[in-house]
Amino acid sequence: MVQKVTETRTQSADRLDEVDMMLNMGPQHPSTHGVFRLVVWLDGERIVKAEPHIGYLHRGSEKLCEREDYAQIITLFDRLDYVANLNGELAFCMAAEKLMGLEVPERAWYIRTILCELNRIASHMLFYGVYGLDAGAMSPVLYGFRERERIILLFEAVTGARMMHNYIRIGGVKEDLPDDFNKRMATLIDELKHGIDECDRLLSRSEIFLERTKGVGTIDGKTAIDYGVSGPMLRAAGVKEDVRVSEPYGIYDRFDFGIPVGTNGDCWDRYYVRILEMRESLSIIEQAMQQMEPGDIAAKVRRIARPPKGEAFIRTESPRGDFGVFLVSDGGDKPYRVKVRAPSFANLQAITHLLRDAYIADAVVVLGSIDIILGEVDR
Amino acid sequence: MEISGNQPTASTTGNTPGEAIFERVLPNALVAKSNELFALARKSSLWTLSFGLACCAIEMIDAHMSHHDLDRFGVVTWPSPRQADVMIVAGTVVKKMAEPIKRLYEQMPDPKWVIAMGSCATNGGPYYRSYSVVMGVDHLVPVDVYVPGCPPRPEALMYGVMELQKKISNDAKNRKLPVITSKPDTSTS
Amino acid sequence: MSDEPVSEDSEKPKAEAKAEKPARPARKEPETPTAPVMLDERGEALSGVLPKVFSDFEIEYSAAMDEVVAIVKPKDIPEVCRIAKEDERLNFDYLRSISVVDYEERLEVNYHLFSLENRHKMVIKTSVSPDDPHVPTATGVWRGADWHEREGHDLFGVVFDDHPNLKPLVLYEGFEGFPGRKSFPFHEYEEW
Numbered sequence: 022m023v024q025k026v027t028e029t030r031t032q033s034a035d036r037l038d039e040v041d042m043m044l045n046m047g048p049q050h051p052s053t054h055g056v057f058r059l060v061v062w063l064d065g066e067r068i069v070k071a072e073p074h075i076g077y078l079h080r081g082s083e084k085l086c087e088r089e090d091y092a093q094i095i096t097l098f099d100r101l102d103y104v105a106n107l108n109g110e111l112a113f114c115m116a117a118e119k120l121m122g123l124e125v126p127e128r129a130w131y132i133r134t135i136l137c138e139l140n141r142i143a144s145h146m147l148f149y150g151v152y153g154l155d156a157g158a159m160s161p162v163l164y165g166f167r168e169r170e171r172i173i174l175l176f177e178a179v180t181g182a183r184m185m186h187n188y189i190r191i192g193g194v195k196e197d198l199p200d201d202f203n204k205r206m207a208t209l210i211d212e213l214k215h216g217i218d219e220c221d222r223l224l225s226r227s228e229i230f231l232e233r234t235k236g237v238g239t240i241d242g243k244t245a246i247d248y249g250v251s252g253p254m255l256r257a258a259g260v261k262e263d264v265r266v267s268e269p270y271g272i273y274d275r276f277d278f279g280i281p282v283g284t285n286g287d288c289w290d291r292y293y294v295r296i297l298e299m300r301e302s303l304s305i306i307e308q309a310m311q312q313m314e315p316g317d318i319a320a321k322v323r324r325i326a327r328p329p330k331g332e333a334f335i336r337t338e339s340p341r342g343d344f345g346v347f348l349v350s351d352g353g354d355k356p357y358r359v360k361v362r363a364p365s366f367a368n369l370q371a372i373t374h375l376l377r378d379a380y381i382a383d384a385v386v387v388l389g390s391i392d393i394i395l396g397e398v399d400r
Numbered sequence: 401m402e403i404s405g406n407q408p409t410a411s412t413t414g415n416t417p418g419e420a421i422f423e424r425v426l427p428n429a430l431v432a433k434s435n436e437l438f439a440l441a442r443k444s445s446l447w448t449l450s451f452g453l454a455c456c457a458i459e460m461i462d463a464h465m466s467h468h469d470l471d472r473f474g475v476v477t478w479p480s481p482r483q484a485d486v487m488i489v490a491g492t493v494v495k496k497m498a499e500p501i502k503r504l505y506e507q508m509p510d511p512k513w514v515i516a517m518g519s520c521a522t523n524g525g526p527y528y529r530s531y532s533v534v535m536g537v538d539h540l541v542p543v544d545v546y547v548p549g550c551p552p553r554p555e556a557l558m559y560g561v562m563e564l565q566k567k568i569s570n571d572a573k574n575r576k577l578p579v580i581t582s583k584p585d586t587s588t589s
Numbered sequence: 590m591s592d593e594p595v596s597e598d599s600e601k602p603k604a605e606a607k608a609e610k611p612a613r614p615a616r617k618e619p620e621t622p623t624a625p626v627m628l629d630e631r632g633e634a635l636s637g638v639l640p641k642v643f644s645d646f647e648i649e650y651s652a653a654m655d656e657v658v659a660i661v662k663p664k665d666i667p668e669v670c671r672i673a674k675e676d677e678r679l680n681f682d683y684l685r686s687i688s689v690v691d692y693e694e695r696l697e698v699n700y701h702l703f704s705l706e707n708r709h710k711m712v713i714k715t716s717v718s719p720d721d722p723h724v725p726t727a728t729g730v731w732r733g734a735d736w737h738e739r740e741g742h743d744l745f746g747v748v749f750d751d752h753p754n755l756k757p758l759v760l761y762e763g764f765e766g767f768p769g770r771k772s773f774p775f776h777e778y779e780e781w
Binding site for chain 1 (some may be wrong): 691699757
C-alpha cells in the first residue's frame with residue numbers, strides 16, 4: 022500500500038540528499054508481522070537509513086488498566102503479547118503478588134511454569150513458520166502451525182480458550198489441571214520432540230536459508246545491551262542473559278536447563294537460538310511434570326485484590342525477552358499506574374542499527390528475525 | 401467431444417438454420433441468470449486481503465494453515481488490495497490505522513466485501529473505553545459479516561466466510577447488485 | 590487512583606480479616622498499608638555505595654520493595670545516568686524502562702536500571718511539574734532510551750530536552766492532549 026511520507030529528508034543521516042529512493046513499507050504489508058511501518062532510504066540497493074514507525078496498534082492498554090480491577094486487568098495482559106498470552110498474564114500476576122506479599126502454592130507454580138514454557142514453544146513455532154515465509158520458504162509455516170495447533174489444543178483443554186486464557190490469577194491459577202493431563206502431556210511431549218526435530222531438519226541447514234540469514238543483520242552484544250535488547254535476540258549476540266536463570270522467579274531455580282547462546286548475532290543465530298530454546302523448554306516441562314505434586318492451586322486472596330501502597334517492578338522472561346511490569350498501587354482496588362516494559366518494543370529499536378547498510382532484500386529477513394508482536398510494541 | 405462448428409451440410413443448405421453448437425457441446429445445459437453465475441464464481445473464489453491487525457490475525461493465519469485449511473473454500477490470501485475481494489478486518493482498529501484501512505478498502509476493486517472479525521473490529525471490544533480505538537470498523541467501511549469472539553475460533557471465521565458466500569448468492573438471487581461505492585471520501589480521518 | 594468511593598470496606602470486615610493471612614496488614618487501618626521494603630544483599634550493598642559515587646549531587650535515597658531508589662533533580666539526570674552507567678561500582682549498562690507516572694501535582698519519571706555485570710538494580714526518579722515538564726534526555730547514555738522517551742513525551746507530555754527526534758511515536762500527528770495523564774478522560778459512551 023502506498024502511503025504518503027510526510028517526514029522531511031533533512032534528518033540526521035548526511036547522505037540523504039543523494040539517495041536514489043525513499044521506500045515505504047507498511048502498515049499493511051504481509052511481512053511486517055502486523056501493522057508496522059518502515060520507511061527506508063535507499064542508495065541503489067543499500068539502505069542508507071531506516072525509520073520505523075509504530076503505533077498502528079496503540080490501544081491504550083496501560084491507561085485502561087487504571088480503570089479496571091486487578092482481576093480484570095489480566096484479560097488486557099492476555100492481549101498484549103497475543104502469541105504468548107500466558108507469559109503476559111504471569112508477569113502481571115507476579116507484580117500484584119509481589120506488592121501483596123502473597124505466597125503462591127507450589128502446584129500453582131508448577132502449572133504456571135509448564136503452561137508458560139508450552140506457550141514459549143508455541144510462540145517460537147509461530148516465529149519459525151513465519152520466518153520461513155519471510156525468507157521465502159512456504160512449507161515451514163505449515164509445519165510450525167501444526168505443532169502450535171497441538172499445543173493450543175492442550176491449552177484449550179486446560180484453560181478453556183485457545184488464545185485468551187485468563188487462566189493465571191493473582192495468587193495462583195484458575196482451576197486445576199484436567200484429569201487426563203499427564204497422559205495428554207506425555208503424548209504432546211513426544212509429538213513436540215519429533216516435531217521440533219522435523220522443523221529443524223526442514224529449514225535450519227537449507228542452503229538458501231543459510232545464504233539469506235548468515236551474516237545478515239549482525240549486532241554485537243555491547244550495542245544490543247545499549248539498545249535495551251533482551252531475550253533470544255540478546256542471547257544470539259553472545260550475551261548469556263536469561264531472567265529465568267539470572268534472576269530466577271517462581272520455581273525456575275529447581276530446573277536444570279541450558280541457555281542457548283549465539284556467536285555472531287546475525288539472523289541465523291537469532292533463529293537457531295529459538296529452535297534450541299524450544300528443546301530447553303521441553304526439558305523444563307519434563308522436569309516439572311516429574312516434580313509436580315498434588316496440592317493447592319491458589320493462595321487465599323480476597324475477591325477484590327487491594328495491594329498495599331507502593332510500587333513493584335517485575336521482570337519475567339517472555340519468549341521475546343525481558344517482559345517487565347511496573348505496577349504502582351495507591352492501596353485501592355485499581356492500580357494507580359501500570360507500565361509494561363515490552364521486550365519487542367526495545368528490540369525493535371535496534372532495527373535502525375541492524376538495517377544500516379543492509380540490502381533492501383534483507384530488510385524483511387532482519388525484521389522477521391526480531392520476532393516482534395505489535396500488540397506488545399504499541400500496547 | 402468433437403466440435404465441428406456450424407458447417408453447412410447437405411441437409412441444412414438454404415434458409416434452414418444450422419444445428420446450434422450449444423446443443424452439441426452441452427446437451428444437458430442448464431440456463432442460469434448471468435448475475436447468479438457471476439455470484440457463483442465470486443463466492444467460490446474469495447480472495448482475502450491479507451493483513452492482520454492484532455490478536456485475531458493469529459487465528460486468521462491459523463484458519464489458513466494446515467489444521468483448518470481455509471483454502472478449501474476457495475479463500476486465498478492476497479497481499480495486494482488490487483486483486484482482493486474480501487477484507488477481513490482481524491483485530492483492533494486504532495485511530496492511527498483508520499486512514500490506511502479506509503484507503504485499502506478504496507483500493508479494492510468492486511465488488512468487495514468486508515468481514516469484521518472479533519469483538520474489537522465489531523464494536524471496540526475490550527478496548528471500548530480507550531482513547532485511541534475506533535469503536536468498530538463499521539465506522540469506516542461497510543461491513544457484511546460480523547464474526548463475534550475474542551478472538552473467534554478458526555471455525556467461527558470459516559462459518560463467517562460461509563455466511564458471506566451465502567450472502568453473495570442470495571444477493572444475486574434477489575437481484576441486489578453489488579454495491580458500487582461512491583467516489584472515495586478521504587476528508588475524515 | 591480509583592475515582593469511585595471504596596464500597597467494599599463496609600461489608601463484613603471481621604470475617605474477611607480473619608480469613609486473611611496474618612502477614613498482611615489489617616484492613617481496618619485508617620491509612621492505606623504500604624508495601625514493605627525488602628532489599629536483598631545486593632541492594633543493601635548498592636545503597637551503601639551510591640552516596641559515595643554520587644557525592645557531588647543532591648540526591649535523596651530510599652527504597653521501594655526490593656529496589657534502591659535515588660531521587661534526583663531533573664537537571665542532574667544526564668550526568669547521574671552517565672555516572673551510573675560508567676562507574677565500575679555501579680555499571681548500569683541495561684536500561685529496563687523509562688516510565689512516567691502522573692501524580693497530578695507532579696510527573697514522576699522513573700528510570701529502571703539494571704546491571705548485567707554486577708546483577709543489581711536501581712530506580713532513578715525525578716519529578717517535574719505537569720505544567721512545564723522538562724527533563725534532559727538520557728539518549729546520550731543509553732541508545733535504548735530513545736523510544737521510551739518518545740513514548741513518555743507522547744502520552745504524558747514530558748519534554749525530554751535535546752532528544753534528537755521527539756516526534757509522536759505511538760500516537761498520530763495532531764493528537765490533542767496527553768492521554769496517559771489522569772486528567773485525560775476515558776472514552777465514555779452511553780447505553781442507548
